[in-house]
Each structure stands twice: as C-alpha cells, then as structure tokens.
Amino acid sequence: MNTILLQAISNPDVNLQAILPETIVAVTGIIVMLYDVFAPKQKNVTTVISLIGLAIAAYFMYSMWGGGPTTSWNGMIANDPLRISFSLVLLFVAAVTILTSTVWSERETVPVGEYHALLLFATFGSMFMASGNDFVIIFLGLETLSIATYVMAGLRKSDLKSNESAMKYFILGSFASAFLLYGMALIYGATGTTNVALIAERIASPTFPGLLLMGGAMLVIGFGFKVATVPFHVWTPDVYEGAPSPVTGFMAAGPKAAAFASFIRVFVIGFPLIGGATAAGYLHESWVTALAVMAMLTMTVGNISAIVQNNVKRMLAYSSISHAGYAMVGFVGAGVAKTPEVRDAAIAAVAFYLLTYAVTNLGAFSIISLVGQKNDRRTEFEDYNGIGFKSPVIAFSLSLFMLSLLGLPMTAGFIGKVLVFRPALEAGSVMLTTMVVVAVVNTAISAYYYLRLIVVMFFRERTTDWSEPKMPVGVAAVLLITIIGVFYFGLFSGSWIEKFVTPSAPTAVQAAK
C-alpha cells in the first residue's frame, strides 16, 4: 500500500510551467506583503515590486502563445487562446490599477502594502478563473478574487459609503457564489464530472437531464451576478459609488473580464450544441435564449438608468452594466457559432472588447480619482462644471475616454463593438439580429450621458473654486498608456485580434475588417 501511495503522490500530472504566470503573481503578492511588514512607511517600493512582478508574469503568459500542452494538471488547466488573451487583459488591469492608486494612497492613509498584496492575490484568482478548465479551479479562483475585492471595496474604513459598499458587495457576492456552487454541484450530479471538457462530452447522455437544466440556470444566476447583468445588477451602483475610485475602476474591468472568461468557458465550451441529443440541445437552446434576453435587458436598463444619474461614478457603474450587455452579444454569438473557427473568433472578440473597455474605463477612473480629491468627495457632475479650459489635460483625456466608451470611430471602443456585434449578426437568426439592433439603438441612447459629461466640462459655468489637482507620475503614466491604447486599438487593432484568435498561426484569420 505504501509504495502505491508514494508512486501516486510523486507522480501527479504536475506542470509548473503551465501555471508559471499565476505563481509569479502570487509570489509577488507574498513578497509585497512581507516587505510591507518590515518597512511599513513605504509608499512606492511595493508599487514598483508589484509592477515588476506583473510584467514578468505578462511576459511568461505572452510567451505561452503557440506552445505547450493544451491541458495540464489532470485537465484542470487549459492552455488556449481564451486563457491567454483574458489573462493578459487581467494583468494589464492590475498594473494600471496599481499605477492609478498612487494618487489615492499618497493623499490618504491607506495601508498601501496590504492593498497591493490584495490586488495581486485578486489577480491571481482571476487568472485561475480564465485558465481553470475545472469547476473546482473556477470556483476557487472566483472566491479568491471576490474576497480580495470585498476587502478592497471597504479599504477606506473611515468612510461610511465605503463600508456600505463592502458590506453590500460581501453579502450579495456570497449569495451569488452560493448559487454558482449549487449550480456546479447540480451539473456534477447530472454528468458525474467537474471537468468542463468532460462535461461537454457527457452532456449528450446525462444521468438526470433535469439537473442539467437546473444547474445551468443556477450558473447563469451566479455568473450573471459577477458580470453585473440585469436582473442581477442591483448591487452595482452602490458598490461602485462607495468603493475608492481606483478600486472601482478595477472592479469594473478586472472581475468582470475574469467572470466573462469562466462564463464563456463553462457555457460555450462546456454546454455545446450536440446533434441528436435532446437534453443537450434543450440546454443549449435555453441558455442561448436566456442570455440573449438578458443581454438586451442589460443594455437597455443600464443605459436608461445611466441617463438619470447625477454622480459620475454611478453613471459609469450603469455604463459598465450596459457594457457587460454589449460583451454578452458577442458571447451569445460564440454560443451559436457553427464551426470552431467562428466560435474562437467570437470568443476572441469578447476578450478584445473587454480589453478595449478596460483601457478606456481605467483611464476614465484615473481621472475620477484625480478630480475626486480626498475621500472621493467630488464625484458629482457639478464638480466637473467648466473645468474644460482650466485643466485641458484632464478634460480632453476624459472626453476622449467618454467618446471611446460611446464607440466613436477611430477609438478602441468602436472596433470592440464592431467585433462583438459581428458574430451575432452573421448567425442569421431573428433573435440574434434583434439583439444587435437593440445594441445599436442602445449605443445611440448612451451618447446622451457620455456627451453630457463633455458638455458639462466645456460649456457649463463654474460657480465654485477650481484648484487643479496635482498630477502624480503614476496617474500621468496611466493617462499616457490609456490614451495611446485607445488610439492604438482603434487604428491598428488587426494584429492583436489575430493573436487573440489563433495562438499558433497568426495569419489565419483576418478578423479586423
């Protein structure tokens, strides 16, 4: 018995190379934490350490393109374009958030080192959500990400709004995690496995077909909460408003992208359409319909609610809800794809869309952090009155981000929207075409509140004093990166989209036009 045991233990399917980027992020988190213990007065050292760690992780993640086994760790880790593209987005989000939060950690007494450690652990969890090919990994990644984010939302302990934000996010988030876990258990009951690839094989002949549908519904609720889709969006405005602005930027970009990665992997890859199998066919049809309806609702409710907001952070919270709706259009498009190539292109489109959204949104939130002053007190539309020509750098870059969120041609947001709408339109079904029409109408609606901010900044008289906030190096770097990003992805996005689609042969798909 003992020899068998030893053999089994010394011979698991261990592939450290496959999880190297995640490991680097976690180790950086631990180093940051330890450094902070011995030098608690520091502000910038852990910023630099975190950025270096994230850069190394990104380098190794990038070098995985086109190499290595497709799965490892007994099939628990997938190594496909979905994982790599989403992981790069997540690393980018973390790095930019760390740079943005320099403004905030300098003027307030925040535990900087612990904050960076939490952010790195959150990124670690979110990367496992992108790479997890097994419900166990996906759930653990989600919990790591969520718990870190709950704490980060409440990091400004002396602020009642921040406390409220953390409390609401924690209670509702735990509730959603429970739904997700229940759904996973039901799917396990129906198929006898937690591995997404095996589920896709066994879904044609499930043990209990009813459990499959119930599990699928539970998973939609759980993931729907995490990506903030209507009707599971109610927490978003309060949580986004109360959390410190850099953290809000992170929450709108990072956890949303990570949740989309798992959502897509479980539904598009795990619940495919299998010819001749009734239960699988029914499941596929119901989730596609449910998500299409949810996408339409999400876009409409998000945009219409954003119109009536007077707080910029709340406005961007509703805007982030509606952007989740746009991303779901591409997601549903991937779900109905007939061939693997079309499916992968649609998944890549969603990843690219979330990248463009992250670039734009993080830029916008860096400015909101800058203008917000101490404790984010200046986040109403009135606080932006007439700053246009007094602080041109701030005003013009914020206008650019608003135009990119709106999806003006030549900006990143435009290419992102075109790419996610295309697969749904090409599927040719009435429902999906309706969905795209709704999306386009919604883009027009959203013009109102994005342009409103620009109008407020440039054409409204200012009644109170305006003292231009000092711009730290970190925020200047963020602005530079995001402005270049908005134009770069808007004008020369072709090579990146090709990379996102096919890891080994970058010339295969011409998705840009």
Place this chain on the structure above:
Amino acid sequence: MASTVLFYLFAGIAIGCALSMVYHRNPLYSAVSLIGVFIALSCIYVTLAAPFIAAVQVLVYAGAIMVLVVFVIMLLNLDHDKPVTRLSYLYAIGGFLGVVLLAQTFFIFAVVKKGPKADIDPNVTVGETMSIGMNMYTKYLLPVEIVGILLLMAIIGGVILVRRLSQPEMELVVEHELELRHHEE
C-alpha cells in the same frame, strides 16, 4: 437489517431535534437542538460508509459553526424582545417554502426510484479519508494550493478591515458625512 434500524433511529433523532429547534422560543435551546441534528446526521453518514464527511460534519458544523451561532446569540442578547406579531407574515412565506421543499424532496425521491439502478460495489472507497487524502494530494493538488493562497489572503483581508484606525480621523470623516447630509437637506 441492522443498518435499517440504525437509520430509523438516527433519522428519528434528527427529526426530533429539528422539531425541538423550531419549537423552542429561547434561541440558545434552538442552537443546542441544532447540534443534535448535526450529530444525528453525521451518524447517518457513518452508516453510509462516508466516515470523512461524518467527521467533518461534527468538526465544522457541530463545532465551529455552532460556536459562531452561540456567540452571535450571546452578543445580541435576543431573549428580551418577543417579535411574535411583527413577523406573522413570515408564516405564509415559511409555509410556502416548506411546501416547495417537500415537493422537491418527493420529486428527487421519484426520479431516483425511476432512474437506473447501479449495483453496490464493495471495493469503492470514495468516502474514505484515505482516498480523499490521496485525491487531494494527487489529482486535486492544484486546488489545494489555491486554497492555501485563498486562506492567506482572507486572513490578511480580515486583519486589514478590523485593525484599529486612529480615532480623530474616523470622527472627522463621519462628521463630514453628517455635514454633507445636512447640507443636502
């Protein structure tokens, strides 16, 4: 035969304790009854050849979670108020949920009765501690490692949130908040 007798014994204890938990007005008695439910359940797990789950049930539910529940009861000092009339509408919701749960139970019962019967394999070791440990350190090695990071991070997060804040600052922001509210009104 013996296992059937044991099952009815423990199931009876569990149902009895559950009834006593709902029946008692004093939350502390309810909590103690709940421990009885957990222990009876863990005995049923033992008869189902799942000793590990039985042990975890006692450790986690009857141990850790009950300590938490008792702590909360003690801290809130609940036995003074009598919220009987205030919560009368909850009876309707509770009854409805009870009916739903009952229907669900019978549904599962019917489906399992109807479903394919698998023969019992005496060599299966799924529920044993040994096989769970083996799987944790072979097949599920990576999840165990992720749980390590998760717990570390949860501890740090907890410490960050409860650590003492310098008092003047706290008052300042809270006052500022009140001032803003006043201003809005």
